[in-house]
Each structure stands twice: as structure tokens, then as C-alpha cells.
Amino acid sequence: MRRTRVLAVLLAALAGAVVLSVTVGAKTVPPGEVWQALTAPTGTENDIIVRSLRVPRTLIGVLAGVALGVAGALMQGHTRNPLADPGLLGVTQGAAFAMVASIILLGTSTLYTYIWFGLAGALVASAGVFALGMAGGRGGPTPVTLALAGTAVSAFLYALTSAIVLLDEQAMDVFRFWQAGSIAARGADAVWQVTPFVLAGLLLAAFNAPGLNALALGEDVARGLGQNVNRTRAVGVAAVTLLTGASVAACGSLSFVGLIVPHLVRPLSGADHRWLLPYSGLVGAALLLLADVIGRVVAPPGELEVGVVLALIGAPFFVALVRRRKPVRL
Amino acid sequence: MRLYGPSRPRAVAVTLTGLALLVLLMAMNMRIGDIPMSLAEVLRATVDAGDPGHFVVMDLRLPRALTGALVGAALALAGAITQAIARNPLASPEILGVTTGASVTVVAGVVASGSAYGGASGLLLSLGIPALALAGGLAGAVTVYALAWRQGLDGYRLVLVGIGVAAVFTNIKYWLLTVGDVNDTTRAMVWISGSLNGRGWEHVAPVALALSALIPLTLLGARTLDALRFSDDTVVSLGVRVNRARGLLVLAAVLLAATATASAGPIAFVALASPQIALRLIGSGRPPLLASAVLGAVLTAAADLIARTAFSPVELPVGVVTAVLGAPYLIYLLVRLRGKGR
Helix, strand or coil: CHHHHHHHHHHHHHHHHHHHHHHCCCCCCCHHHHHHHHHCCCCCHHHHHHHHHHHHHHHHHHHHHHHHHHHHHHHHHHHCCCCCCCCCCCHHHHHHHHHHHHHHHHCCCCHHHHHHHHHHHHHHHHHHHHHHHHCCCCCCCCHHHHHHHHHHHHHHHHHHHHHHHHCCHHHHHHHHHHHHCCCCCCHHHHHHHHHHHHHHHHHHHHHHHHHHHHHCCCHHHHHHCCCCHHHHHHHHHHHHHHHHHHHHHHHCCCCCHHHHHHHHHHHHHCCCHHHHHHHHHHHHHHHHHHHHHHHHHHCCCCCCCHHHHHHHHHHHHHHHHHHCCCCCCC | CCCCCCCHHHHHHHHHHHHHHHHHHHHHHHHCCCCCCCHHHHHHHHHCCCCCCHHHHHHHHHHHHHHHHHHHHHHHHHHHHHHHHHCCCCCCCCCCCHHHHHHHHHHHHHHHHHHHHCCCCHHHHHHHHHHHHHHHHHHHHHHHHHHHCCCCCCHHHHHHHHHHHHHHHHHHHHHHHHHCCHHHHHHHHHHHHCCCCCCCHHHHHHHHHHHHHHHHHHHHCHHHHHHCCCCHHHHHHCCCCHHHHHHHHHHHHHHHHHHHHHHHCCCCCHHHHHHHHHHHHHCCCCCCHHHHHHHHHHHHHHHHHHHHHCCCCCCCCHHHHHHHHHHHHHHHHHHHHCCCCC
């Protein structure tokens, strides 16, 4: 079966990206030694690098990449808009604002506490964006309208966030690294804290896929096919919220993964969301890891944050998408 | 030279009311400071050189208020031009790459020059930052226009390309913010929010110069702007050399926006909202130039007043207030635009 074969290829690509991510960096660790560090650690420098830095970093990258890829595919499907992306549409900034507010107002300091605030912020923002995306009935708003609405929402939330961090230099110091988007130095704890949220989001997304296929035919047809349209929408919002909120809490703002990935994947999967979503997750993870590896090697001795690399890759893609005379209708 | 088109009396009324409001708001702004003054005291200190408050008012508070007003006027005028040319209420300098480009170069300058920037180097402060902003603003605009050009300019493609390019600039800016010292970062952060804090006469001068040179030029171009409302074919048959006129006007808009950004940082949404509000107040066919400029000054002065008093004694950057007020207005515009054509 062709689609199963594609799935295998994508899995292999992700595996390749994972190997790169654990081996390449400021200090290259050969794959053999990585294996040794994982199976029979002896406490050498390489063992410590691999076990305490590279592996958690890679796991976080995979989690966030899968989450953002699937979230992007869900958003593009629900809004039927090729330019939808959690970062561009303000969901990321919603999570950021809620988290910064919680740091200042409540003094929360651990990831586990503020992930809840991140989720709450993402929920409000994604519900708002979806409302904008759905309003107007037939066809919803054009890509331009939605992208601009996202810009406006982002600008609004960013202004509130910056008002808070400007009042507090400590928060500023945390925030500036957070907003550049990074999967480095998160540690194994973060992996365990984020995993349940991502898994829950993926489960909802899987549950959402058949309904999304029906919705692609238009709301009236979907209703005629016996779909509960409102429930499908609600599940979609919940999935996007969980996936985006968790990845934002763990890695900061990462734009463009959700935008690019579904476009890369659609020629392979077709319009069927039951394949589009898993493909998007795999490609999202591979893309995020590759961007991170690029960021580690382009600016020695320092590193370029993965969020910056993603923007440098993603924005030209976005511009190319816009320059095509007829944007793909979904 | 027709400044206003058919609804002239109303335009004059709006402009004059705006000017009066502006003077009042500036006076209110000048009351605020380490030593609060009453309006009467501000007035006395302004006109009487022997007054003990004369130095404070003339060298500290007046330039700040003037910077705000002029920057607002320049941004709004730039917005009115770009909106008229793109025939699109959403086309404004912040979306067209000018302000985001300027932000990147300025942050780069602040971070690269390190902590020295805050202390001794007054020359860099007064010359370097504006020059950097101007260069960045021009580069940003050129990038967006070049990428959006495809057998002509489509207004919507321009806007979308602008959003994409802005994302790159923003992320480069984020990265630069992580590189620098945290003190520099906070200073850069204040600047990129758009702030009027500590603005002196050296910030007034460039904007005043740009406005006095470019306002007459754009008013001369007003006829072209009127004509540009129609399709390109019609415009050509009206005898306007479309591309040259459009190019000159866009250049003027970029210069205005970049100079304003150089003086006060990217104050969000003034350029987008002021022309639209002026348009609705006056009811003309395209954003009116002078009335937009006056309204931009009024909005900026009002926003600065809010920014300084809302969380007193902490003063927020004015750009935070304009973003919080302007973003919902943009969404409102989007909702209203829906259903009209695309």
C-alpha cells in the first residue's frame, strides 16, 4: 500500500533526524558512543552530554514538532485556510501572555505550574481565532483577513506581554530567551511534564480526523452526513489548544512549523486527514530537529535558537506560497 | 492645488478641531513629571523665560510632547499615502516592512555597541540610532516591495508578503535580544515598543525637517492620489504618469515612517488607524492627508497621556497603549471589510 510505504519513509526520516540531533553539536558524539551512553553509561563526558543534554533536547524537539505539525494541519483544515498557523494566528502569543502574567502576578516559577496558564491562554486565543475563522458563514474569511486578524491579535497580546516584562527585569531576562523559541537546556523533567498534554492533544486530533474530512465538504454537507458540526469544531479547538499550549510552554514561540508542514505533506497524503495528520506530525518533528541541528552548527561557538532558524526557513516559504497566483483552496 | 476634495468645509472643521485638541493634549502632557504643574503654570513657564520652571518645560517637556505630535503626524501621513496608493485600508507602513526593518537595525545597533551606548556616546545616540532606523526602514520596504512585485503590485499580495517579511525581522530581533546584556535588552525593548521617554530637541529636529519637506510634496501629489483611486487604465488616460507618481509618493511615505520610527521607535497602529478615522470623520473618497496627519498627532498625544498616567508612577511606552487600542480597531476594520469584494 502506497500510503503505508510513505509512512515508513517518513518514520525513517524522523529517525535520521533524531540520530543527527543526538550526535551533532558543539561537541560531536559518534553514533557508536551515543549507543554506548544509552545502554551502558560509564560516566564519561560524552555520556553526560548525551544523557543529560542531547536526549532530553531531542525528545522535547520531537514532542513539540509533532504537536505543532498536527496543530497546523488541524487549523488549516478547520479554517479551510492555507495560511493558518498557531504562531501566525496569535495562539502562541496568547499562551505567552498568560504565562508571563502568571510569572509576575502569582510568582509561578516551574514549568508545571505555568503550563496550565499557557494552556488557558492558548485556549482563549485559539477559540478567538476560530471564531474569526468561522464567522461569515460560507467560505469564512479570506487568507488575507485571517492572517491580518492573527497579526492584530498577536500585536495586541504582545503589547500586553511587553508591558508586563518592562516592569520587571527578571521576567524580561526569562522572557527574551523564551520568545526566541528554543528546545535547548530543558532537561528531562520538562519532557515528562509536557508529554501527557501532547498525547491528549494527539488523541483528540485522531478522533477529530473523520469529522474534519466531512467538514471539508462544507458545513451543510457535513450536517447532511450526520456530523455534529459543533462538536467537531469544539474537539478541534481543544486539540489545537493542548498541542500548541504544551509546545509553547516547553519551547517558547515557534512559528511556521504548523504553516509549512501540511503543505509539504499534502501531495503525499491527499486531502484525507486520517493520513494528513500523522504525516504532518512526523514531518513536523523531523523539520524541528533539523532546524535545531542547523542552529547548532551555523554560528559557532554559539547557537542560533531553533525558533529563529524556523523563521528564516519558514518565511520564504510563506512568501512563495503567497506569490503563487492562486493559493491552494482547501 | 485641491487639498480636500468635495467635502472641504467639513475637512477644515475636523482639521481645526484636531489642532485645538492637540494643543490641549500636549499641554496636559507637559504637566506630568517629577514636579507636577498646573496648566496655568505650564503656560507661564513656557512664555516667561525668568520662570523657575522655564528650563524644565522648554528643554524637557516640550520636546517630548512635540516629538510625540510630530511622530504621530508623520506616521499618519505615511499611512494615508500608502492606503490611498494600495487602494487598501490595511496597507500601512508597519505592515509594509518599514517599522519592522527599522526595529531590527536599531536593536542590532544597541546590542552591538553594548553598554557603552547607554553611557558616554551621546553622538551615537543622536546620530547613529536614527541613521540605523532610516537604513533599516528603507531596506525593509524595498524587500517587501521586491518580493511582492509580480507583473505589478497587488494590494493583498503586498500585505501578505509584508506579514511574512515582518515575521523574519521579528525573529531576528528576538535572537538579537538574547545575545545582548540584559540592561541593553531592556533598553532595546523599550525602544522597540515605541517610546517617547527622554526625547529631546535632537529627536524633534529630524521629524520636523522631514515633515516640512515632505508635506508640501505630498500635497502636490494629492491630485495623483485622487486619480489613483481609479483603475490604472483610467489613471493613464487622465494623464498621470502612474508608476513615477506612485513611486515618488511611496518613497515619501517610507521616508516619513522611517524618520518617525527613528525618533520614537515603532509606535504601532497610528499609521493604520488615523487615516481611516479621518476618512470616516470627513467622508471623502480617500484618506485625507492633512486631517490624517493632525489626527495622528492627536492620537499619539492622547496615547502618551494614557501611557503616563494609567499606571502612575510607572510610565509605559506609548507604543504599548497604541497597540492595545489599535489592534481591536484593526479587527473591527477586518470584520467590516468582510463581504466587500475579497
